[in-house]
Amino acid sequence: xxxxxxxxxxxxxxxxxxxxANPEKLTVxxxxxxxxxxxxxxxxxxKPGERTDGHLFIDAALEAGAVLVLAERETDSPxxxxxxxxxxxxxIRAMGALAAEIVRRIRAHSETTVIGITxxxxxxxxxxxxxxxxxxxxxTVAPQGSYNGEVGVPLTIFMAELETRHLIVEMGxxxxxxxxxxxxxxxxxxxxxxxxxxxxxxKFGGADKIALTKGxxxxxxxxxxxxxxxxxxxxxxxxxxxxxxxxxxxxxSSEIQAQDVTTDSAGHPxxxxxxxxxxxxxxxGYRITSGLTGTHHVTxxxxxxxAAYRAGADLQTIAARLDGLGPSSRWRMxxxxxxxxxTIINDAYNANPESMREALKTLARLAHPExxxxxxxxxxxGAMLELGDEHNIAxxxxxxxxxxxxxxxxxxxxxxAYPLYRGAVAEGSWDDEVQWVPTSEEAxxxxxxxxxxxxxxxxKSSNGVGLRLLGDRVAGREDSQ
Numbered sequence: 001x002x003x004x005x006x007x008x009x010x011x012x013x014x015x016x017x018x019x020x021a022n023p024e025k026l027t028v029x030x031x032x033x034x035x036x037x038x039x040x041x042x043x044x045x046x047k048p049g050e051r052t053d054g055h056l057f058i059d060a061a062l063e064a065g066a067v068l069v070l071a072e073r074e075t076d077s078p079x080x081x082x083x084x085x086x087x088x089x090x091x092i093r094a095m096g097a098l099a100a101e102i103v104r105r106i107r108a109h110s111e112t113t114v115i116g117i118t119x120x121x122x123x124x125x126x127x128x129x130x131x132x133x134x135x136x137x138x139x140t141v142a143p144q145g146s147y148n149g150e151v152g153v154p155l156t157i158f159m160a161e162l163e164t165r166h167l168i169v170e171m172g173x174x175x176x177x178x179x180x181x182x183x184x185x186x187x188x189x190x191x192x193x194x195x196x197x198x199x200x201x202x203k204f205g206g207a208d209k210i211a212l213t214k215g216x217x218x219x220x221x222x223x224x225x226x227x228x229x230x231x232x233x234x235x236x237x238x239x240x241x242x243x244x245x246x247x248x249x250x251x252x253s254s255e256i257q258a259q260d261v262t263t264d265s266a267g268h269p270x271x272x273x274x275x276x277x278x279x280x281x282x283x284x285g286y287r288i289t290s291g292l293t294g295t296h297h298v299t300x301x302x303x304x305x306x307a308a309y310r311a312g313a314d315l316q317t318i319a320a321r322l323d324g325l326g327p328s329s330r331w332r333m334x335x336x337x338x339x340x341x342x343t344i345i346n347d348a349y350n351a352n353p354e355s356m357r358e359a360l361k362t363l364a365r366l367a368h369p370e371x372x373x374x375x376x377x378x379x380x381x382g383a384m385l386e387l388g389d390e391h392n393i394a395x396x397x398x399x400x401x402x403x404x405x406x407x408x409x410x411x412x413x414x415x416x417a418y419p420l421y422r423g424a425v426a427e428g429s430w431d432d433e434v435q436w437v438p439t440s441e442e443a444x445x446x447x448x449x450x451x452x453x454x455x456x457x458x459x460k461s462s463n464g465v466g467l468r469l470l471g472d473r474v475a476g477r478e479d480s481q
Contacts, residue, residue, distance in 0.1 A: 001043075001158045002102055003029050006068050009043065010086045012101035013094035018074055019082030026084070028068050031098075031158040033151065038064035046071040047091050047151065054091075058083055070094055092150055099154035100185045109162040113311050114186050118171040118179055118217045119194025119228075120210060121355045122300045123148060125292070126194060127170050128328045129304035133321050137313055138165030145329065146349075148172035153182050166311060176213045183220030190310050191221025191243075192303050196233040197354040207233070215240050224310045228299060229254045246310060248302040256306040258298045259285060266335075267293045267366045273305055273319045286319035291326025293333040293345065293366075296358035331468040333359070336475040341453040343375075346471035348459045351384045353394045356460055357401055363458040364405040375454045378409045380443060380470070382461025383416035392419045399423025402434070409450070410434040413443045414465060440470045447474055 006023035010016065017023050031043040035057035038044060044061035046054035046069055058069050059077060062084075069075075069085040076082050088094040106112050115130065117123050124146050131142040141164050143156040148170035160167055171182050183191075196211045211233040218225045218237040225241040228234040229249035238245050248256040259272040269292065274285035290301055305318050327334060331349035338344065343366070347359050360379060367377035379402060387394050399420040402410050410433065412421040421436040437443050451457065451474075459471035 001028070001030050002105055002160070002162050003027050004102075006084070006086065008101075009068070009070070009098060013070070013086060013088055013097045015070070015086035015088040015094060018085050018087055020068060020084035020086075026067060031070075031155075033155065035061035035064060035066075038066045040065040040067075042066040042068075044069050045091060045095060046075075047095075048072065070098075095154040096150065096181070096185045099157040102157050102160060103167070103186055106160055106162055106164055106167070110165065112164055112167055113190065113223075114167045114169065114188045115190040115192065115307050115311065116169050116171050116183065116186060116188035116217050116221060117192045117194070117303070117307075118173070118214050119192075120197035120214070121350065121352060122194045122297075122303070123170045123172070124329050124349075125297060125327065125332055126192065126300040126303045126307075127168055129300060129322070129325060130168055130307050132325055132328070133304055133308040133313060133318055134166045134168070134311060136321070137311070139163050140166040140168065142168040143170050146170065146172075149174070150178070150181070153185060157186065171217060173213045176209055177216070179213055179216035180220060183217065188217070188221045189223035190226065190307055191217040191224070192226040192307050193217055193228060193234050193237060194299060194303055195228055195231045195354070197352050211236070218242070226303065226306045226310065228303070230299065246306055248299075248306040250298065254302075256302055256309060257283070257285075258302055261295060261298055263295060263365060264289060265369060265372055267362055269295050269298050269301065271298060271301070273301075273315065273322065275309070275315045284315060286316060288319050288323040290322065291324045293327075293335055294358060294362035296355070296362070297333070331471070333362070336477070338476060341455075342451055343456045344471060344475040345456065345458045346468055346475065348382070348461045348465070348468035348471055349463050351382075351460055351462045352387070353384065353398060356381070356384060356398050359458055359460050360398075360401055360405055360407065363456060364407065367408070367456040368406070373454075375456050376408045376452070377406075378411070378451065378455050378457040379407045380411045380413065380447070380457060380459045380467060381417060381420060382413045382465035382467045383420075385416070385462040385464050391416075395419035396423035396426070399425070399429075399434075400427040403427040403429050408433065411443055411446055412436045413440060413461070413467060413470075414438065416465075417461070440466060443467075444470055444473060 006026040028043040033045045044066040141160045215237040229247040229251040247254045257274040261271045269290045272285040276283040334346040336344040367375045424434040461467040
């Protein structure tokens, strides 16, 4: 984080100083909402939460090295001494205001490119790829994990320094207006829209409102708008773009294209990364093999390539860095080979109907390649959350997809996922092909009894279901959390 005095922070957030001696000299160089992450000269953001209240941990944060608190109410130490604090009405809004001031100062100091990424799925993978592409070009900051909302975006910006050259920001949303608000904070130079699906449809009230919200990034980016030419809901956002549009995709009209897409025996996408000159029919291309698993990642690969290209990297260098580049985040088509020959594909960090379908297609391709050893496919599936009124029908259709893809064994876990089981049965699945169990513990017992060497096993569910942890246990990972 750039160095800021208590006085400068209070001014940036419109707050009131209390208990801070010499606020014009008291300087912070780090900020976090977790008291356990404090270090010397830190700002502790006492954020109220659903489960607890950050104000309860102020003393612990100060003992751990914090020198200033951003808080919504006045608090004192056990001996009655006022805590050094900036008092505001809304801590989360204050985080956004502070982040905006930091971005402003960084831009004034360096030629910094801010890149915003949104979409119903693929944001984190695209972010990880883009970070790997841009880090060799200069100091690059990107979110930890999936920091992408009104708290996560400021926390990402708090990691930036004055010399930061590339600032990558994931932009998630729970309601219309969320991404527009984030754009006000970061003022993205480049905006990337990946795809529109039905994730969080229950919160938004339908896919059309999701598209409207994702399109706020197209309206907010000031330098380049990068749109997925293969998604009709994304292509419609061109009308809202406030900057020149760059198209990426497999469509022939795309400027950054994937040509001749196939997969290798391990399910890794193989493609020619090409740039088509908009003023001519000519194009340059480079053959690459991704380290990711599944052809649905082609969109993420192209999005990262297009963003790096618009940030100044040349296509040949981008292709060389993408070749063999695999996942850096947990539980996203994460592949683990057990000693007994069982292959685990753990993709249970999030799920929606679109990503569920693509993951199942990948499972089918891995287990039953067009050429090579035929293996048994096993799908361990949990609920897709936050689908609202679409919950039952979306799960029933996923069950139908399982049967149509000829998945050999399917284990459905949890009450919320039961419609998926019913969909598979109604589509014609035999009793031994699909099973339902109410708990992860029963699922684990079933897997211990039924898995056999050579099986390819997919774990897929929304994060809140917790199948990612079951996948880790079945894979024999000891570092699961």
